[in-house]
Structures are given as structure tokens and as C-alpha cells.
Amino acid sequence: MKTQKKIKLKIMKTTNDKLLESIIKKTGNFKDTDLDKTILLEISKKLVDYVVEVDSSTSKEGSVAKSLENDLYNKINL
Amino acid sequence: MIIKSVKLKNFQSYYGEKNKIEFTEGLNIIAGSIASGKSKLFDAFYWVLNDKIFVTGKDWVFTKNLGISFVNDKAKNESTAIDDLIETSVEIVVKNNNERGSKNINYTIRRQFLIKRRELGDCFSSENWNISSSDLSVEYIDKVTSNAEIAKNQEAKDIIEKLFPSKISPYIWFQGEALDKLIDFDNKGTIRKAIDYISYVPLYKIMNNIISEVDKKITNRARKEIGKLTSDISKYEEISKKIEQKNASISNNKQLIEEKSKSLALRKEQLDEVERVLAALVEFPVLNEEKIEIENDLNTIGESIQRLDINERKKFSSLWMLYGTKHLFKSAADRLIEFEDYRQSLISKEYELPEDVPGDVYLNKMLDQEICLICDRPAEKNSNAWNNMKAKLNRKLKPEYLSEENEKINKEVGGFKAKLGSLSRNYDSIHDEILDHRKKLNEAYEERIIYQDKLQQVKDDIDKLYNKRGIDISDGTLTHRKKHGEYKTLNEIITNLNRKIEGTKASIRDAEMDIAQLEGELSKIQRSNDSVKVIEEEIKKYTKYLSSHIANIEESEYNKLINLIESEANMSFGEITSVNNTIDGYIKIDRETFRVLNVDNDGRELENYNTGHYTLMKMCIINSIISLTNEYKDASYPFITDAPTSNLDNKATFAYLQSISETFKQSIVITKDIDENEIDNIKNKDYVKGLFHLKIKNDTGNSVMDRKEAFTNITTIKN
Numbered sequence: 001m002k003t004q005k006k007i008k009l010k011i012m013k014t015t016n017d018k019l020l021e022s023i024i025k026k027t028g029n030f031k032d033t034d035l036d037k038t039i040l041l042e043i044s045k046k047l048v049d050y051v052v053e054v055d056s057s058t059s060k061e062g063s064v065a066k067s068l069e070n071d072l073y074n075k076i077n078l
Numbered sequence: 079m080i081i082k083s084v085k086l087k088n089f090q091s092y093y094g095e096k097n098k099i100e101f102t103e104g105l106n107i108i109a110g111s112i113a114s115g116k117s118k119l120f121d122a123f124y125w126v127l128n129d130k131i132f133v134t135g136k137d138w139v140f141t142k143n144l145g146i147s148f149v150n151d152k153a154k155n156e157s158t159a160i161d162d163l164i165e166t167s168v169e170i171v172v173k174n175n176n177e178r179g180s181k182n183i184n185y186t187i188r189r190q191f192l193i194k195r196r197e198l199g200d201c202f203s204s205e206n207w208n209i210s211s212s213d214l215s216v217e218y219i220d221k222v223t224s225n226a227e228i229a230k231n232q233e234a235k236d237i238i239e240k241l242f243p244s245k246i247s248p249y250i251w252f253q254g255e256a257l258d259k260l261i262d263f264d265n266k267g268t269i270r271k272a273i274d275y276i277s278y279v280p281l282y283k284i285m286n287n288i289i290s291e292v293d294k295k296i297t298n299r300a301r302k303e304i305g306k307l308t309s310d311i312s313k314y315e316e317i318s319k320k321i322e323q324k325n326a327s328i329s330n331n332k333q334l335i336e337e338k339s340k341s342l343a344l345r346k347e348q349l350d351e352v353e354r355v356l357a358a359l360v361e362f363p364v365l366n367e368e369k370i371e372i373e374n375d376l377n378t379i380g381e382s383i384q385r386l387d388i389n390e391r392k393k394f395s396s397l398w399m400l401y402g403t404k405h406l407f408k409s410a411a412d413r414l415i416e417f418e419d420y421r422q423s424l425i426s427k428e429y430e431l432p433e434d435v436p437g438d439v440y441l442n443k444m445l446d447q448e449i450c451l452i453c454d455r456p457a458e459k460n461s462n463a464w465n466n467m468k469a470k471l472n473r474k475l476k477p478e479y480l481s482e483e484n485e486k487i488n489k490e491v492g493g494f495k496a497k498l499g500s501l502s503r504n505y506d507s508i509h510d511e512i513l514d515h516r517k518k519l520n521e522a523y524e525e526r527i528i529y530q531d532k533l534q535q536v537k538d539d540i541d542k543l544y545n546k547r548g549i550d551i552s553d554g555t556l557t558h559r560k561k562h563g564e565y566k567t568l569n570e571i572i573t574n575l576n577r578k579i580e581g582t583k584a585s586i587r588d589a590e591m592d593i594a595q596l597e598g599e600l601s602k603i604q605r606s607n608d609s610v611k612v613i614e615e616e617i618k619k620y621t622k623y624l625s626s627h628i629a630n631i632e633e634s635e636y637n638k639l640i641n642l643i644e645s646e647a648n649m650s651f652g653e654i655t656s657v658n659n660t661i662d663g664y665i666k667i668d669r670e671t672f673r674v675l676n677v678d679n680d681g682r683e684l685e686n687y688n689t690g691h692y693t694l695m696k697m698c699i700i701n702s703i704i705s706l707t708n709e710y711k712d713a714s715y716p717f718i719t720d721a722p723t724s725n726l727d728n729k730a731t732f733a734y735l736q737s738i739s740e741t742f743k744q745s746i747v748i749t750k751d752i753d754e755n756e757i758d759n760i761k762n763k764d765y766v767k768g769l770f771h772l773k774i775k776n777d778t779g780n781s782v783m784d785r786k787e788a789f790t791n792i793t794t795i796k797n
Contacts, residue, residue, distance in 0.1 A: 015278070015281070018278070019278055019281060019282075019285075022278070022631060022635075023627070023628065023631060026627065026630070026631045026634065027627045033623055035619055035620055035623060039620060040620060040623070040624070043620060043624060044624065047285045047288060047289060047624070047628075048285070050284075050285075050288055051281045051284050051285055061284065061287045061288050061291060062291060064288050065287075065288045065289075065291035065292045065295070068288060068289075068292050069292045069295055069296065072292070072296075072617045072620065072621070073613065073617065076613060076616050076617050076620070077613075
């Protein structure tokens, strides 16, 4: 069967892996920016991880945004 | 996921409890003649999961409203005593392969409904029975504890939602008759919902919300921190405060739009329903079509206004920023002119100085000739005079400001100055562009007013029509009047809601323009110390970058999915239509209205295609959505359909069946009766994995099938 074969051949990846992959791919591995790629990758990873935590409730998005903000302060030191 | 079996007890035409079908993976065909219990079987699947069934002419009906009508008649007829209890139940066993944590668990989903005899009158009268509500349970073995668990009520519903997500279930359960009720392709939300389920679009949305939230906070904080470093702190703070207020009002307005849009969608659904009833009248469809056309035109105009707005706003922000820098550029240009004047004065001064005269050429000449050519006195070699002249050689060192490096900088400064000049010239065109944008927007607004008037005219015509009809029609006049009243009220509510939403959108646009202007003003205020870096400003670069990219990914993911759905649908459409010369063209999903169209090679919509044709197109879209869900979610769902091919000929029917057998891990197709001569042929087809036959019969030998005696008999031919 067409679909079954496709599924079997595919390496099983988690939703998170696929999301992160797509961000890296669609941004051309952050090629078009002079920002630090390591930091960008870490922020993207964090964002992807949060997606699992957050359901569609806005309040949770707010609190997750707060912790991401704190992470960024710690990460980007002048 | 696989449906392993279905068991029915006293459910509609299925009498007693010996009604069980064991399915296999792949294509399962259940055939039967008219009134043999085919649709009842489909109802059974739907009822056990949803507590409701589709009744022609009545729409979806819940158990409580079905009463005793779906309890088997023979069973009711056999009741002879008060307090007799009849159990009606459906049980399906589902093997779940989708969820990682619960792989290969069998779930036994059972819904039961009891009726108890109250009076000994007519057994088919609901007055003589007490009815209880239906009872749902899900049994499974917990993988961790190996205990048998029974979930009831909400817990059971949650398991069913996990197994058959509601966003995708309309595509799993497909009944030819209820097709338009199940999946309304004219409704934009239908395909959108499916895309939300099968793709990661909603996850990108969450990500975007998070990063935009951070970006908003950081931008505010960055503004505060930069404010502390500016030459005019109080003015900076004052403007910042205004920006914050505008942002807060934008957030409020956005929330308001969301609320109004929700209620608008609800009202539109209600209006659709009323319109469906009204559409029965002859004249209404023509006017309604005209109304839809005008509404579509209005949508297009609305979208072009929005597009104009978005494009121009993006441009505007940068133009305003540029405009805000006018003051800075001007003072920079003045400084450059000052610098050039100063440099020129130094050069002039250089040429005025006589100390380096005579130059080295003359000095060498004098040294060679041993004579001072200025005073004409001899200067013998190695004499004091000759040595004095020699000491003057190489006196003129190249001034530092003319060094190679400085000249390079000077060249760059010149270039920069020229760029500044051309930028300053652009300031004039900014003003023109703003005026031009305003003009375009005004034109679009005017056009919208014209179309709104046209729409009102059509609505008035519809109004008149119903006033007229309300008087003319004797039967059902009351219904028409009532529906007409509802139609009018709903239209008014919708118009008001639309007006409010448009108004709020305009306020948001204005606030955004104001913010751009205020940002421009902020940029005019210079920093007192440029070397101090602000951490918030650094973080802002990251949040801005990611926010814009994730929004783009969300949009492109959505577009990609629509393209995929269309191309997969066309693959199966091509396979099926290749055996039938009367059907041609391609399936196209209109990107604006999400209508499913049949088009020729050049994308022009084909005319005069029949219902069967249209049904086939819809089914191909459904195949495509389920198939993509399987791929995207690493999950598989069975495809259960009743009478999908009643509009197709035999060749197309089998091409369709073969196509779905290749798409789905399991499909259960309930179809019209098969000719006895055809049974072996179908049984021997490789892609047919299960074949069952339904027939109505009785135990009395009577050739007339009385409802008190007749029941559905299931024969397994292949599984």
C-alpha cells in the first residue's frame, strides 16, 4: 500500500525535531543574518520545546514568553 | 488504527445479538440491496462514537430525540409484559497504532441504550416505553499496569477524541447522502480545520505568539533603556508613553476583533441555515447568487484594501523612520561641509608657505653647478654655503593629512556626502508617496461603498420577495415569515458586526501609523553616548528576526498543504477518471473561497459537470486529506463510507475502490448490491480483502417482509 510504504520508509522523528528542522531549513540555516547562529539555534530549540508545554491557552503562552525572555537576558551578555 | 470488529444488538434492522462483522486491514466491502440495513450499519459506527445519527430530512438526531425508533422492531414486538427491558447496543473494537504510548492497545467502545415497557399498548408507540439516556464505555488494558480499565462518561469521550480527533473525523466518516452536511467545501473553515489538524500550522502559531510576546516586551524595555541615554530624556519618555498607550489600544482592539469575528462566524452559520430553508423558493436562488457574487466582490475589495494597507504600512514604517532621520542627516551633512572647508584651508595654507622654496630640483641643480641661483654667489663643493644648501634637501615631507590612508577616508567621506544628497532629495518623494497611498485607499473605500449599496439593493429585493411570498403562500407561510424575520435580523446583526470589525480595524491601522510617526520622532532625539550598548536592543534583534521568520514559515506551510491536498487529490482523480471518458479536467481548490472546482488545462472552470462528477471530486479531496494526515501525523485512520459511488458507473466505482485501497491502511465501504455473477470476480480481486453481504430476511418464510418479523442477516464472503 502506497501510504504504508511511505510511513515505513520514513525515519520516525518527533514533532519537535520536524519543527526545528523546518525552521532551520526555511531560514536557510540563519544565513541571512549577522546574529550569532548558536544563540538563534538555542532560542529556536527553546521555542519548539515550549510548544509542547503550551496548549492553546493564551495565559500559558504569556508565562512561557516570560521565561523565554529571562533566558534571553542570560544568554545575550554584552 | 484499525477497526477490528463491529457488533450490533437490536440496533435498527439488526435483531438480537448475533450480528458481528470482523474486519481486516485493506479494503472491506459490505454490499446489500436497498433497505437491507446498509445505512443502518453506517449509523451504528457513527452512533457508538457520537450518540447521534443522520436522518434524511431531519439532519443529525441525538439518541434522546430518536426515542424508541432505532430499537429493533422485532425485539419490541416480542415484548409481552410490563417492565420488559430491551437493550440496544453497538460495540466496536479498535486497535490503536497511532499514539506512541498506547500502541497496539485494543479499545472496546460500547454504547448502550435501554428501554423499559411501561404500558401494554402499541409496542411501536413511544408512550408505552420508558427511555433512559445512552451509556458509553471504553474498555482497554493499561499497558503499564496490565489492568483492565473501564472508562465512562467524559473519560470515555476523551479516549474517543484521542482515537478519532473531531477535526479529522468528518473525513473518516463519509456518507454519500450526508456528504454536504459532513463536509461543506463552500465553507472556508472546512479545509482550514483539516489543515490545522494535519499540519504544524497551529504549532507555528503558538511559537509565533510566544516570540511576538517576548518581542513586544523587549521592545518596550529597550525603548525605556535607550530613553535613559538620550539627550532629551523627558521628551523621549513622553513619546514612549504615547507609543505604549497606542500599543495597548491595538491589543484591546485585536481582542475585540477576535470576539466579534467569533460571533460573526456563528451568525453566518445561522444565516446559512436560514438561507438553506429560504432557498427552496424559486426566485431566491437567483437573488442569492447575485448577493453572493457581490459579497465575493466586497471580499476582494476588502482584501485589496488590506493588502494595500499591509504593503504600504511596511513601507511607511521605514519611510517614517527615514523621515525621522532628516534632522540627523542634515546636521551630519553640515558637519561634513565644515570638515571639508577645514581640510581645504589646511591645503591652501600649505601652498602659501614659502619655507620649502626652492625645491629639491633647484637645490640639486645649485649643488651640481656649485652656485646659489638665488643670490648668484658661488658655493664650492663642501663649503659652508654648499653644505647649507645640501641640508635643505628633502625638507618637504608629505603632510600627514595627505597620507594614503587619510586620502582613502576622504574619498569615502565624499561618497557618503553624495549619498546623503540623494537621500535628502528622497524626502520630497516620501510626501508624494503618502499622498498617493491615501488616494488609492480612498478609491478602494469608495468602490466598497458602491458595492455595499448594491448589496443593500439585492437585500432589499430579497426583502420585497419575501414580503410578497409571505402573503402569497398559504401552506407554511408562517415558517416563511418566521424565517424571513430571522433572515432580516441576522443580516442586520451581521452588517453591524462587519461595520464594527471594519471600524476597529481602521482604528488599529491609524494607531499603527501613529506609532510609526512617533518612532520617527524618537529617532530624532540623539543619544548622549553612542558607545553604550543596551542589552534589550541586542535581544530585540533576535526576537525580531525569529518572529518574522516563524510568521513566514506558518504562511508557507499553510500554502504548501493546500497545494499538496490539491495535487494528491488530482492523482487519485486522474486514476479514477482514466477509466471513464465522460469525466475529465482537474480538481482545483480556489485559494480565496476554498470552493472545489473542476477546471480544464488552462485553469478555466468547466461547465455542466454532474453531481456524480462533483461527488467524485469531493471524495478525492477527502482521500487526499486522510492520506496526508497519515503521512504528517505518522498515524493512520480507517476510511468508512456509505454509498460513496451511487452516482458512478461500475468502471469508475472499481477504479475508485482500487484507489482508496491504495491510500488507506483500512477502508470499509458500504455499497449497492453486487450482481450474483459479479461476486466471484470481486472476491478474487487482490485489493479486496474483506467482502460481506447484507440481506433482509425473516424466520416465517413469508415473502413479504413485515417490520415485526424482518431483520438484517450478515453473510461473510471473504475476510
